[in-house]
Amino acid sequence: MGVGVASIWAFTVLPRSLPSVSALENFEPSRGTKVFDENDELVTEFHVERRIFTPLAQIPKALKDAIIATEDTRFYSHYGVDPMGVARAIYQNFRHGRIVEGGSTITQQLAKVLFLTPDKSLDRKLKEAVLAVELERRYTKDRLLEMYLNQIYFGHGAFGVEAAARTYFGKPVSDLTLAESALLAGLPKAPSTYSPFDRAEAAKRRRSTVLARMLEVGFVKGEETRRAAATELQLVPPERRRTTGQYYLEYVQQILEQQYGADLVFKGGLQVYTTLSPTMQLRAEQTLREGLRALETRRAKAAEKAGAAPVTERPEGALLTIDPQTGYIKAMVGGYDFFKSEFNRAVQARRQPGSAFKPFVYIAALEAGFTPASVVEDSPVEYAVGPKGKPWKPDNYDRKFRGPVTFQQALEESINVAAVKVQERVGIRRTLDVARRLGVESPLSENLSVALGSSDLTLLELTSAYGALANQGTWMRPTAIRYVLDAQGQLLEENVPEGKPALSPELAYVITHMLKGTVERGTGVAAKALGRPVAAKTGTTNDYSNAWFIGFTPHLVTGVWVGHDRPKSLGRDETGSRVAIPIWTAFMASVLAGTPVQDFPVPEGVVVVPVDLHPGEGCIRPVLMAFISGSEPRDACGPARSGSTAHASPGVAADPAFGQPEGARVGSRQSP
Incomplete structure (x- = not known):
């Protein structure tokens, strides 16, 4: 009597409190976002549940049979609840003295996954049974099986058979073999316990159990079973399971x-x-x-030699490379290991760039009418700072003064005092305006120390700004996305490269030529190992806490930063030249291998003439300098070349040495 009343209640009253199964009329699981690379190859998916919907017709018979044999052998004959299956489960569990088999049908499992919580109460089991019957009344068996196969969890973030096939075997579900199908069919019961990645032997035993069950119900023959059971697991290799580009994809x-x-x-x-x-x-x-491991090795040896405690905190770094003609971000690394720290140091970390900021100062000077051959006095200077006039005395990295130097030499050798004097002469706001035009959005200090890179910037800002120099003065907004389509294939967004003129092509070439000198003779000379024309600048901040190198060829600009998340010294003499250049050079040599060696095109309106690098020496050390036509010195060391013929050999433009300016705010000694 009690059972009858309970049954009436379960199938007449209880359904009123349950969700309607009609919501599944147009069932399609939620789909994540597919992300493709520059070659339109799938890289990854963003999803709450990794799932790729696959029609039943595209799922191999072996996999469907394996699932049915394992989960619900009477699937095509029961009405949603299988009394015989429940009885069999009770018997098997009693015989083994533990839970070895569940009584839920495929339809009941689907009802639980779609509509119910995973608790194991009697109330939930009753609801599961009622919903299963309702599902069977409304949908065909094939439709229910299709929904089930696209919904269940197979472990390692894979929901549905397609995602599972790609996760474990790196292939579409339609290509699965019998052995692979049997392995997948054994996972839903306990994905972690039978994970082929983590517990290969347990996965093989479970596969054998599934194959035996398929043989028992007549889905396969004995010889097929033996061959499949003897097959080694052929899984996705470990190196392919970990997607590269995690920082990029997170961005x-x-x-x-x-x-x-x-x-x-x-x-x-x-x-x-x-x-x-x-x-x-x-x-x-x-x-x-x-590069970071090489730095760690040097630091460990230095500590051992000094008898000091070993350095335990790992240095961090970032690398960013951009196509300067489009602004397309080609690669982005925000740290040593994304899975240990998701903080993206390429775009989220703001750090002092040190001397890597100096090109902005010299661009402002060029716009003000100075030239690479203009002269500045590298000599001690003092500025009154603040209301009490506290003195600030900028110093050079090597603590030496060189007397009169050309702007070319000052930039190549990263002479701090010269940069500050140039900054004072042309005006701070001119420099800040240049930085803004080149895409720098971070706050910038309005004091003379900004010339030495005292304001914090991101690697993305600095690399993008240098990219405009490679692109003949046109700044391209950096972008990681070409276009976006919705689920129906309709265009939602398209980022067509669109440049913003920031500098004249002539001026962009002049500063680029000056930065080539940094690599040919100056602080970036280690980058000559690349064996092709490069324009670049190093940067190192106080106590060697930040090491930078931003460099470019005509078609690629790459920036490297190395430091600690909590600013501290990288070690004595660990400068941008020593730390960042080797990383930059190794990367560029690899990605440019086999590509034509190209120099920067010389625009009309620019001449290149030989001028002595050191003022007052006649033509003892001539180097090529670039000038906007008409601004070249009259006492050059040889004839001028212009346009595509601009490659020649260096007298001195005798601009007066700058005086001793007053009024600046405190800065600090920056390294090259």
Whole structure:
């Protein structure tokens, strides 16, 4: 009597409090966002649940049979609840003295996954049974099986058979073999326990159990079973399980969430086509790690030699590379290991760039009418700072003074005092205006110490700014996304490269030529190992706490930063030249291998003439300097060349040495 009343209640009263199964009429699981690289190859997906919906017709018979044999052999004959299956489960569990088999049908499991919580109460089991019956009344068996196979969890973030096939075997579900199908079919019961990645032997035993069950119900023959059971696990190799470009992809995800909201990004099935170069990204990660490990080794040896305690805090770093003609970010590494620290130092960390900021000062000077051959006095100077006039005495890295120097020499050798005097002469606001035009958005201090890179910038800002020099003065907004499609393939967003003129092509070439001198003779000379024309600048801050190198060829600009998350010394003499250049050079040599060696094109309106690098020496040490036509010195060491013929050999433009300016705010001694 009690059972009858309970049954009436369960199938007449209880359904009123349950969700309607009609909501599944147009069932399609939520779909994550697919992310593609520059070659339109799939890189990853953003999802709450990693799932790729696959129609039943595309799922191999072996996998469907394996699932049915394992989970619900009477699936095509019961009405949602299987009394015989329940009875069998009770018997098996009693015989083994523990839970070895569940009584839920595939339809009941689907009802639980779609509508109910995972608790194991009697109330939940009753609801599960009622919903299963309702599902069977409304949908065909094939439709229910399709929903089930696309919904269940297989471990390691994979929901549904397609995601599982790609996760474990790196292939579409339609290509699975019998052995692979049997392995997948054994996972839903306990994905962690039978994980082939973590517990290979347990996974093999579970696969054998599934194959035996398939043989028992007549889905396979004995010889097929033996061959499949003897097959070695052929899984996705460990190196392919870990997606490269995690910092890059996280950056893309954050942009998408800001633009479209998290719900659409993780559930809306967007298709995002990025600017990511998989080859460059892989090499960027490898070379940065190699460089950081080399630094650690040097520090350990130095500590051992000094009898000091070993340094335990690992240095961090970032590498960013951009196509200067488009602004496309080709590779981005924000740290040594994304899985240990998701903080993206390429875009989120603001640090003093040191001497890497100096090109902005010299650009402002060129715009004010000075030239690479203009002369500044490198001699002691003192500035009154603040209301009490506290003195600030900028110093050079080597604590030496050189007397009169050309702007070319001052930039090449990263002479601090010269940069401050040039800054004072041309005006701080001119320099800040240059930085803004070149895409710098971080706050900048309005004091003379900004010439030495005292204001914090991101690697993205600095690398993008240098990119404008490579692009003949046109700044391209850096972007990681080419275009975005919705789930139906409709265009939502397209980022067509659009430049903003920041400098004249002539002036951009002159500063680029000056920065080539940094590599040919100055603080960036180690980058000559690349064996092709490079314009670049090093940067090192007080106590060697930040090491920078930003350099570019005509078609690629790359920036490297190395430091600690909590600023502290990298070690004595660990400058941008010693720490950052080797990383930069190794990366650029790898990604540019096999490409034509090209120099920077000389625009019309620019002449290149030989001028002595040191004023007052006649033509003892002539070097090529670039000038906007008409501004070249009259006493050059040889004839001028212009346009495409501009390659010659160096007298001195005798601009008066700058006086001793007053009034600045405190800065600090910066290293080259």
